[in-house]
Amino acid sequence: MAQTMAEKLLSRHNLAGKPVRAGDFLEARIDGAMCHYHAGEPMRDMAIEAGFKDGLPRVWDREKIYVLLDHHQPALSQKLADENAVIRREVERLGIQCFHDSEPGIAHQMMLDYGLVRPGELVVGNDSHTLGYGSVNSGATGITRADMFYVLLYGELWFQVPHSVKVVLDGRQPNYPIAKDIILTLAGQYGDDFAQSMSIEYSGSLVPQLSIDSRMCLSTHGVEVGAKFAMFQADEATHRFVKARTDKPYEPLAPDAGAAYENEIRLNVNEMSFVVAKPHQFGNVVPVDEAKGVRINQAQIGSCANGRYEDIEIAARMLEGRKVAKGVRFIISPASQQVYLQCLKAGLIEKLIEAGAQVITPGCGVCQPRVGFLSDGEVCITATTRNFKGRKGSTKAEIYLGGPLTVTAAAVAGEIVNPKEVFRGL
């Protein structure tokens, strides 16, 4: 039977040892579990509620659980500091080996930076954007905190094998990142749930030209269109990236010829324009020209979708010799310390600060009401994950999503504008 990547992944991990196909339910063996700030109080509370009066009695494998304090590092309140203290005690008590405690950054980026995910593995995380590891051919998906409870105890979890949608990307990669425009264009055209509970397989002539950073953006955003997995096949770039970070062996996933797809979607990026998602949904997408002239108070680049080197590099490149518009707060949050360091060594941070941008500590805060709140009536354009009402504080504020280039253009102009009008020679 010809298999999609998801069918192959879950067949390999099926505890019952049999091949599975789209629609089947199974119990699967987990290769790795990323658990962020839920590792403390939420796990303890669920354990007690379920009957384990002293909390979780054990974990299934001390080496395969990765605890990272991304949402809450550094602690932004005493309450969060207290929660972090509970996590430290739990990690110690349960003997969990991999614990990133005092390092700020987004868990997903750190999982990739530190080689904790490998091609072909089934990796779960109690965060919706876990599927970003599909960028390096990992079968990764977000689960719930109660699912994580089960995984921590048994290293197993139920799944329904997803149907697959093939997203074929063709065209030429320009000299700036376009991953955000790609996924927004798809969401605008096919709806914000076109891949609901499905597995996206990215392919096409553009893919070999896409940086790993861009693939991470596309895989991470799979969840914004409903996906369970959002995977790229492993190529030379994947192997280079992974082998530079881990020496553990791995077995990549590739679809079989003749595998069955529910749907096939094609996009030629040569014909794509810059787009933005207007408030308050990801799928509310228009060409940037239709939002032209909207005055902005804040611009942002960061998050597990767009906090990577290439996102920050394009901002720094475009800001050279320019200034952020007066009164605009341009906030840039690298996804991790490793990304921050890379930007620093390349001289990007200096350029950003000289141009009037703020560079803040790596972490999830910029994409949430944690850092850079908005007041009533304010407008923000952001290369982060979501633009829901109230996502940045006031429910009377407006959030537009765009790629890092579109955000930088708006930061310079003080209003939403087509980047081609601000930056000649694009």
Place this chain on the structure above:
Amino acid sequence: MGFDLNRAIRGRVWKFGDSIETDAINPYYRYPTMEELKQHTMEVYRPEFPQQVKPGDIMVTGRNFGCGSSRPGLVLREVGIAAIIAESVARLFLRNSISRAIPIFVAPGVTGIVQDGETLEVDYPGAVIRNAATGASVPLRKYPPAIEQIFECGGLPQFAYERYLREAALGNRRGS
């Protein structure tokens, strides 16, 4: 506390649109305690909801309910919502609801058979959702037995605990 899927549910309907996000259901970044959440759940779509929702009410939603972050909808149970019936549910919200035994049902077409404020009946054994006044109905999707068992246990942590006890008992017997 287990949830009995086979018990009939009947309640007044609150209707909502498509792609309602978990930020709206569970805005815990802004309201970190359950007491605060109860005062603010769903208010970005219907400001009167937190004040006027009554125990036993039913939510009917469009497609992609609970998109966005992976967050459970426990607050909806706390304010008394007896069932959520959706055209479709975002996968993580569906997993969250199953793993915490919160009654949620996928019933394509449901938004077409009921108006806001009318009464709906959920008949899980019969696999049907019915408008009590008009008699109009749509089929609901039943869960496979393994998922029904999670509901019966009261959620996945409870399911895990039962398995743990079972395996501990087996281990003891083997050891003796």
